[in-house]
Structure formats: structure tokens, C-alpha cells
Amino acid sequence: MDFSIPAEWTDLLRTVREFTEQEIEPIWRKIEDDDEIPAAVLAKAGALGLFGLTIPEEYGGLGLPMLAKALVYEELGRTHAGFVSIIGTHCGIGTTAITNLGSEEQKRAYLPMLATGEWIGAFALTEPGAGSDAASIATSATRRGDRWILNGTKHFITNARMAKVFTVFAVTDRTKGSKGISAFIVPRDANGFTISRFQPTMGLRGSHVAELVFENCEIPAENLLGPEGLGYTTALKTLAQGRVGIGARCVGAAQRCIELSVDYARQRKQFGKPIAEFQLIQGHLAEMAAETAAARQLAYYSASLLDAGKAARREAAMTKLVCTETYGRVVDKAVQIHGGMGYCKDVQVEHYYRDARITRIYEGTSEIQKLIIARDLLGE
């Protein structure tokens, strides 16, 4: 397939590279120590349009097709994952459902502010009792006059600390199973909605997950997102679109780990010569580069299928599976090449190693991707 990159995308990619190299790379250590992405950096990212990658231009976004978005994600993936997690969650699961299913009034009310990053988006599906089995969520939404009343608890919700707009999934008809789940737009200041607890994590410093509690939380009837009962389908479609994006981010991160490893192998000397001259180290580097190149092609291919209007369910799942598992192997070798230094917080590969681990878990674990691929193969 032809993945030639139009000039306007090349300019955007160069801008993103300059931004990450000037604004994020110099402060990676500070992000690790402070567990915080400076607000000024997020504001600059907003000014570049990075919060509106796929929001249509008429609502203030860049309206990029999936292949362009994958290329931008690959660039972003090179830099600190905490920063990328905030933007990736916002541009992926945080705003996709409103963009795809929102009424004209909802789009006009939310998308322009989400496109600039003045409002941050979050996606609340997972619950303490419902992770991979998302159809078993317990949070309920009951219609009372011109309001919906939400009750329940969500956990592991990325961006909850700063989000203004939440896409929340709740059961509106318990007798209908997954067809009784609906999606809602819940503003942060809704009555009865609290962010109850932050959950410290292994990596992704600067990006935070939290528990959400809805106690007779009241939202206007018009905050139903899409048709009643279509929430589960909306959640699955939103997650499917996100899979290619996560894959592309992993390709960028893996590429960065290769570059860091090449640099280290050239300058670190043992037995009187740079370790880069040892063939076992060269073998690691060659495997890292070959696997990353293969993963990259799969991500581009899936993105181009989505741009051609194909569902690409199997390919999107393959992309998440292959790219995240590849990244896991690449970063493991990167740590190995760095020797003892790879285990120390003084070098960047240490946080890439921790940050890589979540990519095989969130937005559908590797096991769930395999189930999706197998079910598609078997025609289920």
C-alpha cells in the first residue's frame, strides 16, 4: 500500500517533533519527580491543535483522517507517556463518542472547547466489578421527568483530575443486557457527581486515574449521547477506533527506545570497546528495529483501512496486540542494553519500561484483542 505523506502532514509532524523536543524532553525528569505535566505545556499543546486532532474543522479541530492521526501519535509516542496519555485519552476515547454520535446541539456545546483543550475529555466505562466484561456494568441511569439520575461507581478513569466533560456509560434497562446500556455526557459540576479517590499507578507519571462516584447525580435529559440502548455499541466502536492510535503511540515509543539504546551502546565501553561492537548487542538492536518496522506497517495499514471506511475490527485488534507486545519486547531489550543503568531513574528507558506495561492492559487487554481476532476469524 502507498503510505505517502502529504506535505501538510509533514509540516504538522515537524511541528509536533519540535514541540516535544523543546517542551517535553527537557523536563522528562521533572515530570517523573513531580508527577505533573505543567499547565503551560498543556496550553502550548492546545495552541498547536493537539487536543483537536480528530474533531472536525467546523467545530474548531484539525479534523485529521486516521492515518494522519496515527502519524501524529507516533511522533507523540516518542516523548513522555504521561503527557501523551492526557492527549491520547482526550483525542481518543474522551471526545470520539461526542464527535461521532453527538446531536448538533451537543457538538456545538462541547466540541469547540474540547478542540482547544480548554476543556479536557474523559471516558468512564470501567467499574470495580466490570473491566474486560464491560457489558456487566452496574451504574444505572433512571429517567425522571426531564432529568436522568445516575447512581454507581467507575474506576481507573484517566484525565478525571482535570476533565470537564465525561462520557459515562450506564444501564437504562437492566432487562436488555448489553442493549440496555446508554451513553451520557456528564459535566464535572453535575450535582451528585464526585471524584472520590486517585489511584496511584506504576507509570504514566503526570497522568492520573481516579474513581468516580455518582450518587443521585442529576443531568438534563438532553445529555443522553446517541440513542438510548446504543451505549455498549458506542463504547466498543470508540475503543476500536482508539486501538490503532495506541498502536501508533507504541511504535513511536519503541523507536525512541531504539535510538536511546543505539546512543548508549555507542558510548558505553566494556572490554576495551563500545558495547555496540558486540554482536549480541547488535542482535538485540536488529530485533528491536525489525519488530518495530513491522508493527509500524500494521498500524499504517489499519489506519488506512479505517480512512477507506472499513470497520477493520480484526486489523485494529491486531494492531493493538502487535504494537503493544512489540513495544514491551523492545523496551525490555532497551533496559538490557543499558545494563544496571537501565534499572536506574537517571535514564529515560527506566520510565519507558514502566509506561509500556499499561499498553497491554488498558482499552482492551491483549487477551481480549486475541478473542476479537479469533471471533472474527471464526465468523462469530
Ligand SMILES: Cc1cc2nc3c(=O)[nH]c(=O)nc-3n(C[C@H](O)[C@H](O)[C@H](O)COP(=O)(O)OP(=O)(O)OC[C@H]3O[C@@H](n4cnc5c(N)ncnc54)[C@H](O)[C@@H]3O)c2cc1C
Ligand atoms: C492506567 C489506567 C488507565 C485506564 N483508563 C481508563 C479510562 O480512561 N476509562 C475506562 O473506562 N477505563 C480505563 N481503564 C481501565 C482498563 O481499560 C481496564 O483495566 C482493562 O480493560 C482491564 O479490565 P480489568 O482491569 O478489570 O481487568 P479484568 O477484566 O479483571 O482482567 C484480568 C485478567 O483476566 C483476563 N481476562 C478477562 N476476561 C478474559 C477472557 N474472557 N478470556 C481471557 N482472559 C480474560 C484479562 O485479559 C486480564 O489478564 C484504565 C486502566 C488503567 C490501569
